[in-house]
């Protein structure tokens with residue numbers, strides 16, 4: 001049984017209120033929501049793919065393309081925002097040339113904005129896997145990305 005079929009066994013078919021939990025489960029499993037997955041979920045719940053995309057895009061958490069080989073998470077919580085996450089996010093966008101939720105053309109990088117990571121006194125905070133970068137400043141972003149390129153190329 002494929003992973004998506006396995007996930008669907010946990011839910012009642014036709015139950016529209018299961019949409020968001022199903023999307024969350026599939027994204028946790030696959031890292032993003034493929035078109036194929038959305039079609040299958042639509043069939044299971046009796047919902048059009050247009051409606052599913054419409055609802056899913058309302059939530060920042062869902063991705064529709066695979067993540068990059070290196071995926072950064074940047075805290076967009078209130079304290080990090082006060083500590084300057086806005087300019088750091090802008091620097092990340094400038095350096096990578098993509099918005100949050102997108103993947104660079106070369107497949108190396110993607111990033112997402114997250115809720116509080118629990119390190120408010122250390123913000124702005126960026127995590128890459130288990131590694132946390134704290135007190136991140138905009139001027140550090142280009143060098144951080146340069147170093148992470150080497151990591152992306154190992155994957």
Ligand code: FES
Nearest residue numbers: 075077080116119
């Ligand atoms: S607001 Fe960023 S770690 Fe708490």
